[in-house]
Amino acid sequence: MDPDTCSAKGCQAPAAWQLQWNNPKLHTPERRKVWLACDDHRGSLSDFLGARGFLKDVVPHDGSTPPE
């Protein structure tokens, strides 16, 4: 298994945050997709999801929830 890394394109930094999101056109309301983010990309990735109304939660990544 690879260590968890940031979901930003080309970024190999270890993930420090989970961005939990849901696209209501594709997912049931209780479904959560997860992007991982390093400290540097937490802002840009959450802005991307937030601008589309998809972002539900941002929590510290402790490795307990595997990304989809």
Ligand SMILES: [Zn+2]
């Ligand atoms: Zn990153």
